[in-house]
Amino acid sequence: MWSYEKKLQYPVKIKNPNPKLAQIIISQLGGPDGELAASMRYLHQRYAMPYKEITGILTDVGTEELAHLEMIAAILYQLTRNLNEEQIKDSGFDTYFVDHTAGIYPIAASGVPFDMKYVGIKGDILADLHEDMAAEQKARVTYDNILRLTDDPDVRDPIKYLREREIVHYQRFCDGLRIAQDHMDSRNFYACNPAFDRGCGKTCK
């Protein structure tokens, strides 16, 4: 089970609201490579993972992604606070506002609501770990793109922190792939699927 900690993983303190920027950053909430997709991906992949080191990585990275989901929501909340009707219309935030007011709703920047289609859970160690490594790189690119589109230091600071975490997670999944391969038959990694076939690999539990 989970319990909530009443603190952000890294502080978010944004002086100037900017609803137009919020509509871009919201992709890291409910977009294809966002934090909601990341947490759902890892926290559901872990059940089929036969190696305890990788189950641990999936559990703990998946949990950290929930903390990142909260940081993105905090950024969106602060970027859309104290708006008047004119600011809403002029910034183009009106298309979001009409459906959600200033509530936080997980969608991509294009407006498409969050979809589990963004998440791959194949029940195969090699497929799932490669999905995870790619997902971290794609999220890193999204943060790079966000950094191209804003010069507000209050926004850039937590975004840079989140970008760095993608790289660390990528490294841990690379470690996970190496650990998985150490358990498998190096002459044919595809001989069987240790997440499904009993006794597959060298030391499957």
Added chain:
Amino acid sequence: MENNQAKQMLSKLQMLDFSIYETVLYLDAYPHDSEALAYYHKLLDERKVLLAEYERTVGPVTICGNVSEDRWDWIGRPWPWEYDAN
């Protein structure tokens, strides 16, 4: 630690944590209820003792509960969704 003893302790911890959760939900709605607040503190005292014993003899419940200084036990025991863990 006997597996049976570990499971009994886990069961006690689950019951205690459920009581705490129920009390927390109630206190969220009625934050000025002093009787509920006292009950919350009584449960917390019990939890502190039980959790310390559980993490010392069975294993960590959270990432901050790895008591051993020379071994990483967090990934060592069965995961909670496994048949053998329940």
